Amino acid sequence: MSEAMLTVExxxxxxxxxxxxxxxxxxVGRGEVVALMGRNGAGKSTTMKAIMGLMAQRxxxxxxxxxxxxxxxxxxxxRRGLGFTPEDRRIFVDLTVMENLDVGxxxxxxxxxxxxxxxxxxxxxxTLFPNLAEMPDRLGGRMSGGEQQMLTxxxxxxGNPLLVLLDEPSEGVAPLIVEQMAHTIIALKQQxxxxxxxxxxxxxxxxxxxxxYVLEKGQIHWQGSVAQLDTNLxxxxxxxxx
Amino acid sequence: xxxxxxxFQALNGLSTxxxxxxxxxxxxxxxxxxxxxxxxxxxxxxxxxxxAYSFATYIGGAxxxxxGIVATALIVxxxxxxxxxxxLRRVYRAPELFQLLATFALVLVINDATxxxxxxxxxxxxxxxxxxxxIEVLGRQLPSYDLFLIVIGPLVLLVLHFSLAxxxxxxxxxxxxxxxxxxxxxxVNQAVLFTSVFALGAALAGFGGAxxxxxxxxxxxxxxxxxxxxxxxxxxxxxxxxxxxxxAAVIIAEVKAVCIGIGVxxxxxxxxxxxxxxxxxxxxxxxxxxxxxxxxxxxxxxxFVRSIAEPEDPIRAAxxxxxxxxxxVLVVLLCLPLLAQTSPYLLILGIDVxxxxxxxxxxxxxxxxxxxxxxxxxxxxxxxxxGAALLVKWLAVPMGIALLAAPLVAFGGALLFGWxxxxxxxxxxxxxxxxxxQIVWALVFQWEALTGGSNxxxxxxxxxxxDKAWVYYLLTxxxxxxxxxxxxxxxxxxxxxxxxxxxxxxxxxxxIGIDVKRVHWLGFAIAGCVCGIAGGLxxxxxxxxxxxxxxxxxxxxxxxxxLLGGIxxxxxxxxxxxxxxxxxxxxxxxxxxxxxxxxxIILLLVLAFPQGIVGAFSSLWxxxxxxx
Numbered sequence: 001m002s003e004a005m006l007t008v009e010x011x012x013x014x015x016x017x018x019x020x021x022x023x024x025x026x027x028v029g030r031g032e033v034v035a036l037m038g039r040n041g042a043g044k045s046t047t048m049k050a051i052m053g054l055m056a057q058r059x060x061x062x063x064x065x066x067x068x069x070x071x072x073x074x075x076x077x078x079r080r081g082l083g084f085t086p087e088d089r090r091i092f093v094d095l096t097v098m099e100n101l102d103v104g105x106x107x108x109x110x111x112x113x114x115x116x117x118x119x120x121x122x123x124x125x126x127t128l129f130p131n132l133a134e135m136p137d138r139l140g141g142r143m144s145g146g147e148q149q150m151l152t153x154x155x156x157x158x159g160n161p162l163l164v165l166l167d168e169p170s171e172g173v174a175p176l177i178v179e180q181m182a183h184t185i186i187a188l189k190q191q192x193x194x195x196x197x198x199x200x201x202x203x204x205x206x207x208x209x210x211x212x213y214v215l216e217k218g219q220i221h222w223q224g225s226v227a228q229l230d231t232n233l234x235x236x237x238x239x240x241x242x
Numbered sequence: 243x244x245x246x247x248x249x250f251q252a253l254n255g256l257s258t259x260x261x262x263x264x265x266x267x268x269x270x271x272x273x274x275x276x277x278x279x280x281x282x283x284x285x286x287x288x289x290x291x292x293x294a295y296s297f298a299t300y301i302g303g304a305x306x307x308x309x310g311i312v313a314t315a316l317i318v319x320x321x322x323x324x325x326x327x328x329x330l331r332r333v334y335r336a337p338e339l340f341q342l343l344a345t346f347a348l349v350l351v352i353n354d355a356t357x358x359x360x361x362x363x364x365x366x367x368x369x370x371x372x373x374x375x376x377i378e379v380l381g382r383q384l385p386s387y388d389l390f391l392i393v394i395g396p397l398v399l400l401v402l403h404f405s406l407a408x409x410x411x412x413x414x415x416x417x418x419x420x421x422x423x424x425x426x427x428x429x430v431n432q433a434v435l436f437t438s439v440f441a442l443g444a445a446l447a448g449f450g451g452a453x454x455x456x457x458x459x460x461x462x463x464x465x466x467x468x469x470x471x472x473x474x475x476x477x478x479x480x481x482x483x484x485x486x487x488x489x490a491a492v493i494i495a496e497v498k499a500v501c502i503g504i505g506v507x508x509x510x511x512x513x514x515x516x517x518x519x520x521x522x523x524x525x526x527x528x529x530x531x532x533x534x535x536x537x538x539x540x541x542x543x544x545x546f547v548r549s550i551a552e553p554e555d556p557i558r559a560a561x562x563x564x565x566x567x568x569x570x571v572l573v574v575l576l577c578l579p580l581l582a583q584t585s586p587y588l589l590i591l592g593i594d595v596x597x598x599x600x601x602x603x604x605x606x607x608x609x610x611x612x613x614x615x616x617x618x619x620x621x622x623x624x625x626x627x628x629g630a631a632l633l634v635k636w637l638a639v640p641m642g643i644a645l646l647a648a649p650l651v652a653f654g655g656a657l658l659f660g661w662x663x664x665x666x667x668x669x670x671x672x673x674x675x676x677x678x679x680q681i682v683w684a685l686v687f688q689w690e691a692l693t694g695g696s697n698x699x700x701x702x703x704x705x706x707x708x709d710k711a712w713v714y715y716l717l718t719x720x721x722x723x724x725x726x727x728x729x730x731x732x733x734x735x736x737x738x739x740x741x742x743x744x745x746x747x748x749x750x751x752x753x754i755g756i757d758v759k760r761v762h763w764l765g766f767a768i769a770g771c772v773c774g775i776a777g778g779l780x781x782x783x784x785x786x787x788x789x790x791x792x793x794x795x796x797x798x799x800x801x802x803x804x805l806l807g808g809i810x811x812x813x814x815x816x817x818x819x820x821x822x823x824x825x826x827x828x829x830x831x832x833x834x835x836x837x838x839x840x841x842x843i844i845l846l847l848v849l850a851f852p853q854g855i856v857g858a859f860s861s862l863w864x865x866x867x868x869x870x
Contacts, residue, residue: 052427078429090424092417102410103417104428159429 004063005030005163005194006051006082011060013050020046021218023060028163030111033185033195035205035226037240038215044198045087047215048165051196052084053077065162066112081109081117083161087168087198089152093141097132098122100140100151104158111162118191119160128184129154146177153184163194170204182207202240206230214239246380248503253379255492255499257388260395262491264450265468266475267402267484268443274419274482275439278330278341279673282348284469286318286444289352290451291460292360293317295367298455304371307456315449322444326437332849334436339615342672343805344848346798349465350841357462358835367455387456394453398446399488406484415439419482466794470680473673474524478531480541481670489539490531497523518688525681529662532674536665564813575719579712589711593783595823596715596722600776602803602819607729608769609801610809611738612762613745614663617672618679619800621659622652622770624792626777628686631699631787641704641782645721648778649771655682656770657763664762679797687789698788702781718779725772730812732768741765795837799826802844 006028013021021043028034036044050058053074062070069077078084092100101122108119126133129150135143143151149169156164166185170178178201185195185208199205205212205226212229214222222235229235269283297310325348333341373390376383406412414435418425426432451464471494479490501523504516531539560568575592582588601623608614629651630644639647659678663671686693693699708714732738743751744758751758781787799822807818830836 054423054427074423074426075429075431078427084427086424086427090421092420092424094416094420095413099413099416102413103425103430105410106429155428 003030004028005032005065006196007061007063008047008051009061009063011047011050011058011062013046013055013059014057015046015055019218021050024215024218024220026213026220026223028194028196030194031189031192032211033189033197033209035209035212036196036198036215037200037202037205037212037229039200039240042215042239043218044215045167046218048084048086048167048196048198051077051165052082078159079106081160081162083156083159083164085152085156085164085166085169087171089145089148091140091143091148091151091155093139095140096137097140097143097151098136100155101125101158104155106159108160109162115192117160117162118188118193120157122158125154125157128157128187146173149173149177149181153181157188161193163196164188166195166197168198168200170199170201178204200240202229202236246382248500249380250382250384251499251503252496253384253392254388255496256395257391258499259488259491259495260391261450261454262471262475262495263395263399263488264453265447266472266479266487266491267399268446269469269472270476270479270482270484270487271415271446272440272443273476275415275422276326276330276334276436277338278334278345279338280440280443281342281345281469281676282325282352282465283345283443283447283472284465284467285349285352285356286322286447287451287468288460288462288464289321289356290314290318290448291367291454291458291464292356292365292451293448294452294455295360295365295460298367302368307368307371311449311452311455314452315445318448318451319441319445321448323437323441325444326440329845329849330440331433331436336848338668339609339672339801339805339809340848342615342617343798343801343844346801347841347844347848349469350795350837350844353462353465354835354838354841360460362462364459364461366459370456373456391453391457395488395491398449399484402484411438466680470677470794471524473677474528476538477670477673477677478528478538480535480538482542483538483540486538486540494524494527497527522681522685525678528677532662532665560812572723576716579715582712586711589715591824591827593711593715593718593779594827595820596718597776597780597783598799598803598819598823599816600722600725600779601773602800602807602815602822603726603729604769604772604776605800606804606809606812606815607733607772608762608766609804610812610814611733611742611745612765612769613667614675614762614766615668615672615801616663616675616766616769616797617801618659618675618677618682618794618797619769619773620792620794620796621675621679621682622656622773623777623780623796624679624682624686625655625770626652626774627781627787627791628693628699628777629774630778631702631781632692634702635699641708645775645778645782648781649774652774652777653767653771656767656773660763660766660770663766664759676794676797679792679794683789683792683794686792693789696789698786698790699781700786702787703785704782708782714783718783721775721779725775726816729768729772732765733812737761737764802840802847805847 004027008027009025010023011021011025012019012023024047036047038044046055049055051062053072060070061068064077064080064082067080069080092103095103108116110116131147132150132154135147140148140151153166153169169181169185182204185197188195197205197209209226211225212223213220214235216239221239265283265287269280272278272280272283293314294310297313298307300306301310329344329348330341333344370387373386376385377389406416414425414430418432418435422432475487475490475494478494479486479488498520501520502517506513506515578588578592601619605616605619608616626648630648633639633644633647659675663674663678666674687695703709704714708717740751740756740761743756744761748758780791803818803822804815805818806822807814807816830839833839
C-alpha cells in the first residue's frame with residue numbers, strides 16, 4: 001500500500017443513546033478496493049455515514065487525501081472528493097436520469113500530488129452504464145432497482161470523486177446487474193479510484209476487493225487479504241455466513 | 243345574476259387569485275426545501291405593501307411606483323434571507339413546534355416594527371401610473387390594473403415553472419425537496435440553497451404585497467389574514483406544487499367572487515346574503531378537497547419523516563410529594579379571598595390565571611399526549627365564550643345554563659374541525675387548525691346581526707351572588723380543578739394510553755387494534771370541550787367579549803404557556819399558564835409594543851432552548867451520563 005487515501009482512527013458513533021460503532025480504525029490506500037464485511041446490523045452503513053459526516057453523534061478522526069475531515073460538513077467532505085452511494089440508493093424520484101446526474105455534478109479535481117483525478121461526463125457514464133443511456137429522460141421513480149443502483153453510482157461519479165464509499169452495491173439487484181457492478185468497480189479501480197465497499201456477499205467481495213475488514217457489533221474483528229479470508233473458514237462461519 | 247355580471251365577477255376573482263398565488267407559492271417553496279412553515283410569510287407580504295407605499299409616495303411617479311415594486315421585492319427578499327440566516331438556521335434541528343413558534347414570534351415583531359415605522363393608520367397608495375384607466379368588458383368597466391394583475395400571476399407561474407424545470411438551481415431545489423441530506427452528500431451547500439430559496443419565497447411575497455398597493459390600503463391586520471388565506475390555498479393546492487398553488491388560488495378566489503356576485507338571494511322562507519358567506523365558502527372548498535384528496539389537488543402524500551427530536555418520556559402519575567404540594571396550593575388558592583381583602587386586584591388576577599390554566603391544560607392534552615400541535619385553540623375558547631354570551635343576550639338564559647352550554651358548543655365545534663384535523667399531522671395539522679380558528683374569528687367578526695361584529699357582546703354579567711369577585715373566583719377555582727382533574731383522569735385511563743400510543747407510532751397502534759384517528763378525534767373534541775369552560779368563564783368574568791378575545795394571538799399565548807412550562811410534564815401547562823398570565827397582566831400591559839415584547843420572549847425561549855426546556859435539561863443530563 002503506497003499511501004493512505006482514507007484513514008479512520010478510533011471512530012465511534014451513536015444513534016440517540018444507542019452506541020453503534022466502537023473505536024473503529026482502518027485504512028484505504030490509493031487505488032485500493034477495500035471491503036467492509038459483516039452481517040446485517042454489524043455497523044457497515046453507519047461507518048460510511050459517519051465518514052461522510054452524516055451522523056449527528058460521532059467521535060474519532062477521519063483523514064482523507066492528506067486532510068483532517070473529522071469536523072467537516074457533508075457537503076464540504078463531498079467537495080473534497082469523497083463520493084457516497086448509500087445502500088438505499090436515495091435516487092431523486094421526481095427528477096429524470098439526466099437531472100439526477102446534474103445534481104451530482106462537481107468540477108474536476110486533482111489528487112494531493114497534483115495528478116488529475118478521473119473526471120466524468122454524462123456521455124462517458126452512459127458508456128460505462130449502457131442501460132442508463134437508453135433512458136436519459138426517465139423519472140428516477142420509474143426505474144427498476146438495478147437501474148437505480150447504476151444511477152446512484154453514476155450520480156456519485158459526476159462529482160469526480162477520488163474515493164467512493166459504495167454501500168452494498170449488490171444488495172437486492174438481479175444477478176446480471178451484480179456481475180455488471182463488479183466489472184464497473186474493477187474498471188473504476190483501473191482508472192485510479194479508491195473504493196470502500198460494504199458487502200455481505202463474500203463472492204462479490206472476492207471478485208473486486210484487495211483487502212477485507214470484518215465487522216461485527218460495531219467492532220473490527222478480523223482483517224486481511226481476500227485470499228486469507230478465503231482460506232479462513234472459521235472467520236467466515238463466525239462473522240459472515242447466516 | 244346576468245351572464246355579464248357573472249363574467250365580470252369571475253375576472254375580478256382572477257385578479258385576486260394572483261395576489262393569493264404570490265404569497266402561497268413562496269410559502270410552499272420554502273416548506274418544500276426547509277420543512278419550515280413560515281407563518282411570518284404573511285408579514286413579509288404586508289411589509290411589501292408598506293414598503294411599496296413608501297416608494298410610491300416619497301419618490302412618486304412611474305419610477306416610484308413600478309421601480310418601487312421591483313425594489314420592494316428585492317428588499318423583502320433580503321429581509322427573508324436575513325431571517326433565514328439569523329434565526330431559522332438555528333432551529334432546523336429543533337422540533338417543528340419550535341420552528342412554528344419562532345416564525346410566529348417574527349409575526350409579532352414585524353407587526354410592531356411596522357406599527358412603529360408607519361403608524362397605525364391605513365395607508366392607500368396612488369393609482370398605478372400608466373394603468374389608471376379601465377377597459378370595457380361586456381358593458382362594464384374593468385380597471386386596467388386588475389387586468390394587469392390577472393396577467394402577471396400566470397406569467398410568474400410560468401417563469402417559476404421554467405426555472406424549476408430547466409435550471410440547475412431548480413433541479414437542486416426539487417432534489418432537496420425530496421432528500422436534503424443526500425443533496426448535501428453530493429457536495430451541495432445546503433445553507434446557501436436554503437437561504438436563496440427563502441429569499442426567493444420572501445421576494446415573491448413582497449412582490450405580491452407591493453402589487454396590492456394600488457388596490458388596497460396597507461393595513462396592520464393584513465399579515466394574519468394573508469397567512470390564513472395562504473394556508474388554505476396551500477392545503478387545497480397541495481404542499482410543494484406551484485401549479486397547485488395557482489389552481490387553488492383561482493378556485494378559492496372564484497368561489498369568493500361568485501358569492502359576492504350572487505349577493506342577497508330570497509329563497510322565500512329565508513334570505514341569504516351570499517356576500518357574507520365568503521369565508522364559509524373558503525372553508526367548504528378546503529373541506530371538500532381534504533375529503534377527496536387529503537394532500538391537496540396536485541400534492542402527493544408526504545413520505546414519512548422520522549422526527550429528529552428525541553422520543554418523549556412516558557408521563558408518570560404524580561409522586562406523593564407533588565400531590566401534597568398540589569393540596570397545599572389548593573388550600574392557598576381557597577384562602578385567596580381572605581388575603582384579597584387588602585388588594586381586590588388579586589382576585590381579578592386569580593380568575594385570569596385560573597382561566598389560563600384551563601385553557602393551557604386543555605391545549606396540552608392534545609399537544610403533549612396527543613402529539614397534535616393545534617395552532618387554533620382559541621377557536622374553542624371563542625366558541626365557549628360566544629356560546630355562553632349569545633345565549634344570555636338572545637335567550638336570557640341563567641348563568642348556570644350558559645356555563646353548561648359553553649363546553650357543549652365548543653365540543654361541537656371541536657368535533658367538526660377535529661374530524662378534518664386528525665386526517666393530517668405535523669405542520670399540516672397546525673396549519674389547518676390555525677385556518678379553522680381564523681374562520682371562527684371571521685365568522686364572529688362578519689356575522690354582525692348575531693354576534694355584534696367588532697363591537698362584540700356586552701352586558702354578560704354574572705347574577706348575584708356571583709357578582710361578588712370572591713364568589714366568582716371560587717366558582718372559577720372549582721371548575722378549573724374539575725377540568726384539570728378530568729383531563730388527568732382521561733390520560734391515565736386506557737383512552738389516554740391509546741392516544742399516546744397513536745402519537746408515538748400510528749402503525750404499531752393500529753396493528754394492536756387502536757383506531758388512531760378516532761381516538762385522536764375524540765381527544766381533540768374533549769380538549770375543545772374543556773377549553774370551552776374557560777371561554778364561558780371568561781365571558782362572565784369580563785362582562786363582555788369581542789372578536790379580539792378569540793384572535794389568533796390567544797392560540798399562540800396558549801402555545802407559549804405550554805412550552806414555557808414544558809410539554810413533557812402534566813404540571814407544565816399549569817405552571818406555564820400561571821407564569822404567563824401573571825406576566826401578561828402585569829408587565830406586558832405596561833408597553834404599547836407588547837407584541838414585540840412577547841415575540842422577543844418567544845424567540846429567546848426558542849433560541850436558548852431549541853429542544854424545549856425539558857429537552858435541554860434531559861440532554862444535559864444525558865451528556866454528563868455519557869462522559870462519566
